[in-house]
Every structure is written in structure tokens, then in C-alpha cells.
Amino acid sequence: MDTLAKLRAGQLVGLKRLDLSCGLTEFPPEIFQLADTLEILNLSGNALSRLPEDLHRLSHLRILFCSDNQFTELPACLGQCTKLSMIGFKANQIEHVPGAALPPLLRWLILTDNRIQQLPDELGQRPLLQKLMLAGNRLQTLPASLARCERLELIRLAANQFTELPETVLALPGLSWLAYAGNPLREDASALREADNTPDIEWSHLELGQKLGEGASGIIHQAQWNAPGQPAHAVAVKLYKGSMTSDGSPLNEMNACIAAGQHPNLIKVLGRVTGHPEQTAGLVMELIDPSFMNLAALPSFDTCSRDVYAPATRFTYDSALRIARGIASAADHLHAQGICHGDLYAHNILYSHEGDCLLGDFGAACFHALDNSPQSRALQRIEVRAFGILLGELLERIDSDMSDQQHAKWKDLQQRCTQPDVLARPDFAAISQALA
Structure with missing residues (x-):
């Protein structure tokens, strides 16, 4: 029996999470049977264009997903x-965002791939706002009130209509992860790059094996x-999807990955795929030794903008220091090429137990x-704050072979990287020197 049938038969009473994707054109009123317990409601992949006015009857609802529907507002x-903190309406046809639609505890707002031209001033009156996903819209400005969102740490503005980056965003004290590629910026920083000398690799010369990841x-x-x-x-071959992601266009990611050049702590690009039968874009990259593993997992609903580490994750001081040095060196190299990674997170770092590490995933990378x-x-120092957060996460997991003096120096650097005055933070050259 499918989920909708069970719901209508009253068999799901007490459920905390409900997922319904079955061509719905109307909100099933039977969902209100779960009002005393339902916390997560996922109605993505339907044909909905409205929700009931009394949705607040779901008094425990914390998370709502309505992506891939037909909402225009x-x-x-x-x-x-009153308890809703995470809202996801990706890939609808939304043109209007009324201020009244923003709940008081809003923490995570996903409006990727819509038709939005303007956001309400009320957005700046949501002090808990931490993540704001706006890639693939028609925005030219952001409300000045956003300056009051001091907890805002991640913003995705890629593939909009910005001709300049809002100064409000660049001065946010907590901002650590920013993506803005694919906008018609007045100064097209990508045009300042050297000619692309990446070799072409014929699709017919590649024999695909097992899938390593998606x-x-x-x-x-x-x-x-x-x-x-x-x-x-x-080798490893990454074939890019054509659809808009929460970070922006996959083709922007490919261009940044190529422009990054070579560095010991970046995954080496060997060439660009040509001649794919479906004209799919792709890169051929160095195959990573299977002993490497992800430093952490993606943020959860609860952690929002913070990665999730396995409970047993621990580092020696030497291995943690090698990780910190490697990532700082890679970021310094990228900034020297005029590239911000945009997603400097532990979940985008591969590492070995000895502390060898590689920074990957250029999905949010941007040129400056x-x-x-x-x-x-400012763009570079925003990324420095992300590195400061990483330093703090490593410090929490270092075994006891760390002296008080080493701890104090690490903590001091971490605090300088995360201080609220954006331009007062050190650059990665200074960070690398401090870690040396």
C-alpha cells in the first residue's frame, strides 16, 4: 500500500516525517491527522500551486520541502x-516572495531556480537566518535590511542578474560561504584569466568503470x-549535469576547476572531455588513492551550516597541522589565481590518516x-572565516599530544580568522606563515 493510501486510511498517525511525491495537485487534508507529531513534510515532485491557509495547524512543523512543483508565489x-525554520521551494515558477511568507524562526531558505526579481525587506527581520539559497533567479539587488542578519553564514547568488555584488553581503560578519558565478558583473573577473590550455581528451578514448560518487x-x-x-x-571522469544546482551552473564549476591550475593539495585536472555522444561536458582527473576519505559529512537539518563529523574522528596534532597547512596553501594558491572556492568545508576535503589532504568540489567557485x-x-576574507571554522573543528578533535602553547597559538589564529570585522582578518599567505 502506498504512502498516500496509508495516510488516507489513518495508518500513519504519530508520524514525524512524511514524504509524498505522487502527482498531487491539491494538498491532502488528511495530513492534518498528523498535526500533533509531524515535524518534516516533503511534498517535492508534485504539481502543487497552493497550500492551505491553515497550514499552521501543523503546530510542530519544522521543515517543509515543496521543490519541483508549480508555485508562482x-x-x-x-x-x-511558528516552529518552521527550514523552507525549500527549489525549481518552481516563483516570481513573488511576500514578507508575510517568512516565518519568525526562519533559519534556512531555499529558493533556487525560480523567477524571483525582488526579495522583501522582512528578510532582514529574521535574526536566525543562517543559509540563503538564491541561485538561478532574476535578482539584481538584495534588501538593505539583510545587513541585520548577523548569523547569516552561507549565501548562493549564482546565475542571477547582479551587475555588482551588494556591499551589504560583503560586510556580513558571519558570512563564510558565498557563490556568485554566472552574473553579468560590471567587471567580468573571469575575462582577466589566461587562455585555457587544458588538453582535450576524446570520449572514445575513455572506458568508464564503476561510479565513484554523485x-x-x-x-x-x-x-x-x-x-x-x-x-x-x-583516471576519474566527472560528467556534468546541465541543470541548475543550489550552488549555480555546473559549467561554471568546470571552468573554475580548470582555471585553478595545479597544486599539491588540489585534485589534478588532466583534460576536458570532447566528443561525448550527448554533448555532455566533462573533465578527466587524477584518480585519488582509495586510502583517502572525506574529512566530514554534509551538514544535517539540525546543524544547518556545520559539517557532521563521525563521533570517533580524532587527529594527532601533526596530522591536523598538515591538513590545516595543506588547505591554507591550496586556498592561497586559488586566491592568487583570482578564484574563491566558495565552499571551503570539511566535507569537500579528502584526507589520509597521515594528514595528506586534497580540496575538491568547485561547485561554488567564483572569479574575482x-x-x-x-x-x-573582502571576498578572500569571507573564505578565511570558513577556514577559521575548519580550524576550530580540527582543534576540537586533536588528541592530547598538543601542548598548551600549541593550543593557544592555534586558538588565537582561529579567532583572528573568524573575527566579525571582515577586512581585519589575515589573508592566506599570513595564515600559511603562522601555521609554518
């Missing part, structure tokens, strides 16, 4: 849901590269001008 009834932007396979006149070479302007410095 963010429903105002959401604002009456993210929002693409699928990674293990493969054999059979270059003419060369022995077969084990190769100058020392306040804007370029």
Missing part, C-alpha cells in the same frame, strides 16, 4: 507556522584512459579581480 501561510553537479566514474600510443591509465581592492580583499 511563496505561500503567505508559511509565515504563520553530487548535485555531476557524476564521477572510475575510468581507463586509452590514449593513442600510451599505456592505459586509470586580481587586485587589492576592498571588494577582492
Whole structure:
């Protein structure tokens, strides 16, 4: 019996999470049978265009997903849901976001891939706001009131219509992860890059093997590269999806990955895939040793903007220091190329127990001008705060072989990287020197 049938038969009373994706055109009123317990409601992948005005009867509702539906307006009834903190309306047709639709405890708002041209001033009156996903809309400005959102740590503005980055955003004291590629910025920083010399690799020379992983932007396979006149070479091939992700366009990710160049703590790009039968874009990359593992897992609903580490994760002081040095060096290299990674997180870092590490996933990467302007410095220092958070997470998990003096120095650097005055933070060259 499917979930909707069980719901209508009254068999789901007491449920805390409900997922319904079955071509719904109307909100099933039977959902209100779960009002005393329901905390997470996922109605993504239907044909809904409205929600009931009395949605607030779901008095325990914390999380609501309505992505891939047919909404043209963010429903105002959401604002009456007193415990609602996470809202996801990705890939609808939303043009209007009324201030009344923003609940008082709003923490995480996903409006990716819609048609929004303007956001309400009330957004700045949501002090708990931590993550704001706005990629793939038609925004040219953000409300000035956003300056009051001092807890806001992650913003995705990629693929909109910004001709300049809002100064309000660049001065936010908590901002750590920013994506803005694919906007018609007045100074197209990507045009300042050197010519792309990445070799082309024919699709016919690649033999795909097992899937190694899949993210929002693409699928990674293990493969054999059979270059003419060369022995077969084990590689990884990432084939990019064409759809908009929460970070922005997958093709922007590919361009940034190529422009990053080579560094010991970045995954090496060997070439660009050409001649794919479906014209799918892709990159051929160095195959990573299977002894490497992800430093952490993605943030959860509860942690919001913080990665989730396995409970047993611990580091020696030396291995943690090697990780910190490697990532700081990689970030310094990227900034010297005029690139901000945009997603400097533990879940995007591969590491070995000895402390060898690689920074991956350029889905949120963006170009900035190769100058020392306040804007370029601010963009770099926003990323420094993300690194400071990483330093704090490593410090919490270092075993007892750390001296008091080492602890004090690490803590001091971590605090300087995360201080609220954006431009007062050190750059990665200074951070690398401190870690040396």
C-alpha cells in the first residue's frame, strides 16, 4: 500500500516525517491527522500551486520541502507556522516572495531556480537566518535590511542578474560561504584569466568503470584512459549535469576547476572531455588513492551550516597541522589565481590518516579581480572565516599530544580568522606563515 493510501486510511498517525511525491495537485487534508507529531513534510515532485491557509495547524512543523512543483508565489501561510525554520521551494515558477511568507524562526531558505526579481525587506527581520539559497533567479539587488542578519553564514547568488555584488553581503560578519558565478558583473573577473590550455581528451578514448560518487553537479566514474600510443591509465571522469544546482551552473564549476591550475593539495585536472555522444561536458582527473576519505559529512537539518563529523574522528596534532597547512596553501594558491572556492568545508576535503589532504568540489567557485581592492580583499576574507571554522573543528578533535602553547597559538589564529570585522582578518599567505 502506498504512502498516500496509508495516510488516507489513518495508518500513519504519530508520524514525524512524511514524504509524498505522487502527482498531487491539491494538498491532502488528511495530513492534518498528523498535526500533533509531524515535524518534516516533503511534498517535492508534485504539481502543487497552493497550500492551505491553515497550514499552521501543523503546530510542530519544522521543515517543509515543496521543490519541483508549480508555485508562482511563496505561500503567505508559511509565515504563520511558528516552529518552521527550514523552507525549500527549489525549481518552481516563483516570481513573488511576500514578507508575510517568512516565518519568525526562519533559519534556512531555499529558493533556487525560480523567477524571483525582488526579495522583501522582512528578510532582514529574521535574526536566525543562517543559509540563503538564491541561485538561478532574476535578482539584481538584495534588501538593505539583510545587513541585520548577523548569523547569516552561507549565501548562493549564482546565475542571477547582479551587475555588482551588494556591499551589504560583503560586510556580513558571519558570512563564510558565498557563490556568485554566472552574473553579468560590471567587471567580468573571469575575462582577466589566461587562455585555457587544458588538453582535450576524446570520449572514445575513455572506458568508464564503476561510479565513484554523485553530487548535485555531476557524476564521477572510475575510468581507463586509452590514449593513442600510451599505456592505459586509470583516471576519474566527472560528467556534468546541465541543470541548475543550489550552488549555480555546473559549467561554471568546470571552468573554475580548470582555471585553478595545479597544486599539491588540489585534485589534478588532466583534460576536458570532447566528443561525448550527448554533448555532455566533462573533465578527466587524477584518480585519488582509495586510502583517502572525506574529512566530514554534509551538514544535517539540525546543524544547518556545520559539517557532521563521525563521533570517533580524532587527529594527532601533526596530522591536523598538515591538513590545516595543506588547505591554507591550496586556498592561497586559488586566491592568487583570482578564484574563491566558495565552499571551503570539511566535507569537500579528502584526507589520509597521515594528514595528506586534497580540496575538491568547485561547485561554488567564483572569479574575482586580481587586485587589492576592498571588494577582492573582502571576498578572500569571507573564505578565511570558513577556514577559521575548519580550524576550530580540527582543534576540537586533536588528541592530547598538543601542548598548551600549541593550543593557544592555534586558538588565537582561529579567532583572528573568524573575527566579525571582515577586512581585519589575515589573508592566506599570513595564515600559511603562522601555521609554518
